Amino acid sequence: MPAFLLLAATLAAAPADTAPIECGACAEWNQPQAPFRLHGDSWYVGTKGLSAVLVATPEGLVLIDGALPQSAPLIAANVAALGFDLRDVRFLLNSHAHFDHAGGLAALQRLSGAPVLTTSAGARAMRRGATTHDDPQAGFGDKANGYPPIAVIQVIEDGGSVSVGDVVFRMHASPGHTPGGTTWTWRSCEGGDCRDLVYADSLTAVSAPGFRFSDDPPRVAEFRATIARVAALPCDLVVSAHPGFSGLFDKLAEREADPSRNALLDPKACQAYAQAGEDWLARRLAEEAAATPGD
Template sequence: MKTIALALWMIGTAGASQAATDDPLTKPMAVERAKEWLKPLPPEKVFGTSYLVGFGGLSVALIDTGAGLVLIDGALPQAAPAILANVRALGFDPKDIKYILSTEPHYDHGGGLAALARDTGATVVASARGAEGLRAGAMAADDPQLAYGGTWPGVERLRVVTDGEVLKLGRIAITAQATPGHTMGSMSWSWSACEGAICKAVVFASSLNPVTADGYRYTSAAGAPFVAGFEASQRRMDALPCDILISAHPDNAGEGRYSDKPGACRAYADRARGLLAKRLAGEKAGTVK
């Protein structure tokens, strides 16, 4: 049965890749790391009715609430057909996706949202700042990565949520967790996944990586709010109930597609602290481009 399922997944994703080239909302972005980020992977159960339907370098999660599906993130524009193929491979109908939650207004996580929303009828959910970027299909004027350039298909149907707001659907309640720093609109998402009487706290974490385009300085006046955002987000990750961590880029969470090691979210925060400290020290020493 596993062999048959794998064969059907390979056929579905191959067809999806071809369809992407003919659709203006899934027109491939010429991004240097696209091949690495979109390494094909079959869908995988995480725990309970929570799954991964993304790729080797970009996480996309799926939650079956019993009253509809929730997707988290949309990867690059050309990834949308493969994401939907993975949803189908799990036995679900993409038309049952009610919400698509966004972690950040960057093309590697939000580029596929417009196509996914169109093809499923789902509403995209984001922070206020995140929604601004997703509508425009472009980075904000204050984004540390702005000089990289790049635009993506804008999202029309959006719902704005605030920090701590709970999105309820079926038997699942998903909490919006503001985690600014990488962008000022970044949002992480947490929920409880259950198998019988056993429940685990799951966190889908936005990126906390202090990467920027050349010439940007976190030690500048413009960079100070982002440093404060990173520090607040690190503290939040320290405090969140977290039995399972899914990070927007899987390699940021350790080995594998997710981490269920004790203290995974605290380790994620500690990694981010180290990267930020290194970056700030490099800027002060003049070794950062």
């Protein structure tokens, strides 16, 4: 049986973990996107609005992020279109435990058998299949925030790493957008040209109604430390959890217009991405201050 037919049959046999989540942006986020090479053996395999990255090594594959539950078939199809087999995935990595980035992990775990690596805070959310009470978006409720829970999780500590073949994936804890967010870095080589790649967690100060970041100064300080940390990473190419926030497809269009250079490579990309996160947080704090009744 052709690989794509086998994949379709497998997904059809266990549809519960790919049942669509409905949200205002979900249909737009989940538009199909053809896979493309980032650099070396690192590939974009996500949708138009939700990133997922596959890294291939001779010793196996690593897949970062699962997008929505209904994104899992699209990600799996992109992996197969590149000639890879999901059963060769050794680890599933995650940016943060929200339904639009962790929602597809249960299905991808079923298809691959690979464990999900995350922080202890991320693991608490993934095991319950919804945000934890200390997440800024928890106020939306478990029904709105819910997604298929993850069965097999390995907790990794800040600064920890995992290796597949000669590729080392290092985790940088990125609390702020969520309590358990992570940013991942690795090096990818192409014809002797080795580059530092970054899969960056979301740096947006987004919350449910009624939540105020300014009511928790330590959380704000932690968020700003995360932003500074991302800005300081060795970074030749960045993919953000939402690709639009790092201008990924604009850069891809530049590369396609001028194939003589890889416009995805930008040594200032992490700094720009982090500055956008700092600007967002500053605006949010200013809005909260303006909404606070005067003394």
